[in-house]
Amino acid sequence: MNENSPPQPNSVERVQRNMLAALERRLLNFLCRQLPPWVTPDTLTGFGMAGSLAIFAGYVGSNVSPAWLWLTLAGFVIQWFGDSLDGSLARYRHIERPSYGYFVDHSCDGLTTLLILGGMGLSPYVRLDVALIALAGYLLLSVHAFLYARVGGQLKLTFLAAGPTELRFVLIGLTAAMMLLGASPGLFGKVSGFDLFVGTIGSILILLFVVHTMGTARDLAKVDRRP
Template sequence: MTDNAPPSPPPIDRIQENLLARSERRLLTWICARLPAWVSPDMMTFLGMAGAVMVFAGYVLSNLGEDWLWLAIAGYAVQWLGDSTDGSLARFRKIERPRYGYFLDHSCDGLATTLVLAGIGLSPYVQMEVALIALAGYLLLSIHAFLRVRVLSEMKLSYLNAGPTELRFLLIAFTLAMMAFGASGEGWFGPVSGFDLFTGICGTVMIVLFTQATWSTARRLAAEEPSRNGEWRARH
């Protein structure tokens, strides 16, 4: 009898070296053990998306008053809970759907990141052009991570000992700074807003990390798959 089932994808080695990884893993295990049976991984994924919408709304509404930034901060907490728990819950219950989960989770991650940075760009604190540099940097690193899964069966989840959770803490601190210093940031760096400068630097660092990681991975692959051009010339 011929088995027509699609082949199972190769196991993915998750490379997670961020500072909070161990503590976060213990917390997620504790949460997963206590979630009611009717809560599914898909529900947590969409809870994470709801959190991203809250972040977006908080930043946009901050044009009406800085107190709306508390909505963005609450959104980061909701987004962490949903985004960090969906895959953890599936693995805890041993009900993983590797291809479906991978596709849905990372599709939602891309949309959530776009919402967050678009919201920052639509706030009175950061220019949209600068926010788009940060968005480009984050998405380039995401693309690199997805390509590593294809060519190396490795999912790199952290850079410079920081992952999504550390980034959320950084963004929460950034949002608190918005509330503390106001929208203009005048007097920090002359005509350039401190918020714009910080956001632009973060985006530039991510683009540099993408470039370095691409070069490193390409060299590794080149060593594992040496050029066969000499063989072709010998045959012709």
């Protein structure tokens, strides 16, 4: 491999310093010990994607009845179980496939994000344009993480001490609030409190992308400074 070749996925260090990381790791290790042999990482990946589809269906179905949001809540649990355990199980059983796992896992993450925020934008609770702002912010931050894995050898999974698990808790709380408060626009006319919340989160994600991109570019300029 020459000096211009990108680092291989198995050489990329995963950086995860979110608030729940240690507790979640203990839980995942326990679950890995309980899973029967017929459950494979690919099985769990498929299970996680089924959860993502359930989230989407629940949000879209809430146009008919708020009771559909129970499906969304169940989908978040299913999606966490499959998405968090597939790589953990592969490492626990020492059957990692670094390139395949890296590619499939993050491809599924992108599709899951589309299903979650697209479904939310098609629900009666959040405007589609606001949901797309949040989608753009999340995908931009993902782009930064993947680019930094190439130039810095680290895959950063945590921003502002929060990672995917903390974000799921936020979305679960938001969905529960939808069930309790309903789809009324409230005090902001056509823009609901849910719109403001989701739009603010999306704006923060975009701002984080800009700040981290500028900081990384500044650091790389020092390293690559020409003589």
